[in-house]
C-alpha cells in the first residue's frame with residue numbers, strides 16, 4: 519500500500535469508526551462497498567480487515583435446579599455449594615427434545631436477529647461444545663441445517679470450557695485472512711447429561727445453556743483485536759470423561775463403572791485455573807497493547823466465583839464492578855458460559871462502544887484462552903425491518919422443509935438402490951468377455 523493509499527484508508531476508517539459510534543450499523547455488517555468487492559487474489563489490494571462482533575444471543579432451558587433441589591438427591595448443603603462455588607442454581611434441559619443443537623440453534627437465531635442478517639449470508643458455523651449431540655456428525659452441521667445456512671462450512675470445536683474463546687480466535691483468523699465475511703460462533707452445552715447425579719463433587723457444579731455471537735468482516739478498526747490460546751496435556755486426567763471415545767469405547771463395563779461421566783480432581787483444577795486466568799488475561803492485554811487499568815469489563819469463564827476472585831480480581835487488581843459474574847444463576851455452562859455472560863452484561867448496560875473487553879477461559883485439556891475485544895458497535899438493538907424479519911422466518915421454514923425433502927429423497931434412493939444393485943448384469947457377447 520502506498521503512503522497515499524494508506525492515508526486514504528486511515529481517513530476512511532476514521533470516518534466509518536465515527537459512523538459506528540452513531541447509529542450507522544450497516545457499516546459494521548462488514549461487506550465491502552461494491553467498488554471494493556472481492557477481486558482475483560493476484561490483483562486484490564488487501565485493506566486491513568477486522569473481526570467485529572455484530573450479533574449476540576443466548577438460550578437457557580426453563581427448568582431451574584436449585585441447591586435445595588440437589589440436597590434431595592446427594593449429600594450436599596446449599597451453604598457448602600454457595601461458599602465454595604458461588605452457585606445458587608443452574609438450568610437443566612428437561613425434555614428429550616432440548617439438546618445441545620436446539621439450544622445452540624436458538625442462541626444463534628437471536629444473534630442473527632440482533633445483526634439483522636439473513637442466514638444464507640453466513641460463511642462458517644463453529645460450535646464449541648464438550649457435550650455434542652454425537653461424536654459425528656457435528657452439532658454445528660445440525661445447527662447449520664436448522665437455520666438454513668446453505669452457503670457455509672460447519673464444524674465443532676473441542677477445547678472444553680475454553681472452547682468459545684478458541685472458536686472466536688479461529689473465526690477471527692478466517693475473517694482476517696479474507697476467507698469469510700460472517701462467522702457464527704456458538705458455545706452450547708448440555709453437560710447435565712454427562713454428569714453423574716450421584717457424585718456430589720461434580721453434579722453441583724454444571725448447568726446447561728448456549729450463547730452465540732456473529733462476527734463480521736469490517737474495515738472499522740476494533741473488534742477481536744488479540745487472542746491467546748494455550749494447552750497443557752499433561753493435566754489431561756485432571757478433568758475428563760474417561761470412556762465413550764476410541765480409547766475406551768462404550769461397553770457394558772464402562773457403563774457399569776460409570777466412566778462415561780465427568781471425573782475431576784477439583785483442587786488441582788482450582789490451582790491451575792487461578793494461575794492461568796490471570797496469566798492469560800495479562801498476555802492478551804499485552805498483545806492488544808491495552809494496559810490493565812484501561813480494561814472496562816472482563817467476562818471470565820463462569821466456573822466458580824472463588825476462582826474469579828483469586829485470579830482476575832486479586833492478582834490483576836481489577837475492581838469487582840469490572841468483572842462480570844453470573845455463575846450464581848447458571849453454574850458452569852462450560853463453553854456457553856462466556857457468551858451467556860456477555861449477553862447478560864450487554865442487557866444490563868455494562869458494555870458500550872469504545873470499551874475494552876477481555877474474555878478469558880480455562881478448562882479440560884488442560885486448555886486456556888483469552889480474547890481482547892474493542893467493542894465497536896452500538897448496543898441498542900437496531901430497528902430490524904419487518905421485511906428482513908419476514909425473510910428470515912421464511913428462510914427458517916424453508917430450511918426445515920428443504921431438510922425434510924432431502925431426507926425423504928435419500929430414503930427413497932436407499933430403497934431403490936439395493937434393488938438396482940441386485941438386478942442381473944447384462945451379459946456381454948462371449949467374444950467381449952474379459953480373458954483371465
Ligand code: COA
Pocket residue numbers: 593594595598599602603679718719722757782783784785786787788791821822850880881882
Ligand atoms: N457438598 C458437600 N461437601 C462436598 C461436596 C458437596 N457438593 N463436594 C465435596 N465435598 C466435600 C469433600 O468430600 C471434602 O470432604 P473431606 O474433607 O471430608 O474429604 C470437602 O468437601 C472439601 O473438598 P475439597 O475438594 O477440598 O473442596 P474445595 O474447597 O476444593 O472445593 C470445588 C471443591 C470442586 C468446588 C473446587 O475445588 C473447585 O471449584 N475446583 C475447580 C473445579 C472446576 O472449576 N471445574 C471445571 C473446570 S472448567
